[in-house]
Amino acid sequence: MEVCKGSECLKVELIAYSLPKDGNVDKLVAESGAISHAPHFKELNEERVKNLIELLKDLGHESVFEHACFTFRVEGISRICTHQLVRHRLASYTQQSQRYVKLKNPIFIAPESIMDSNFAEEYLELLEKASELYRKMVEGGIRKEDARFALPQSIETKIVITMNARELRHFIVLRCDKSAQWEIRAMAREMLRLAYEVAPILFQDLYAKYLKNTD
């Protein structure tokens, strides 16, 4: 058994995103949006791209943002976190299966509040006991899909997430907020940081609100 304290094992990678043949994500979105008010498709310079994306944000015409997609690979998070994540319905997910994958060395995510408290020892004993029972049951012929009922929700999982930019912005607003739970907030902040790197205009406002000066 392994235990990750807080977000120390969290790993978020941006493995794919929409790139036009010529340009970047911001340009893709702006040039798609521009056709609504132009007789022909046309290329926009950087200033026009910026102005148009800001205008679309101000007007709330965010359907244009759906032309850009982002795919993230996430590991080092608990099933508690992914349970919250998959409530976001306008995204695509593929998650490691506990029916098909035998957890040879279960990893658990443990909140700092518990690990730094007097309950840490008792909590770790519980995780150890759950891992041991899971192992014994699988080796004793209980199917993995049933043996997993012994595992706490804090078990680590891996997931691939694809969101378009409109949904990603919505997700970030809800999950980077201070009211969000610490684990999904840490993941959302990483997703914002990575999205901002490749689409600085699309995510400028959210980066300024949730990440700048808070790193």
Ligand SMILES: Cc1cc2nc3c(=O)[nH]c(=O)nc-3n(C[C@H](O)[C@H](O)[C@H](O)COP(=O)(O)OP(=O)(O)OC[C@H]3O[C@@H](n4cnc5c(N)ncnc54)[C@H](O)[C@@H]3O)c2cc1C
């Ligand atoms: C701080 C926090 C606390 C929470 N606590 C709880 C809780 O205690 N219990 C609980 O059950 N959930 C809780 N949630 C989850 C929350 O209720 C939402 O299910 C979750 O945030 C997904 O939001 P969403 O529906 O806006 O997003 P998405 O599913 O990503 O949808 C994006 C947007 O698309 C539109 N949309 C999507 N589907 C439909 C539809 N069927 N009909 C109409 N419009 C649609 C809506 O405009 C929606 O905002 C919490 C969320 C947060 C951020």
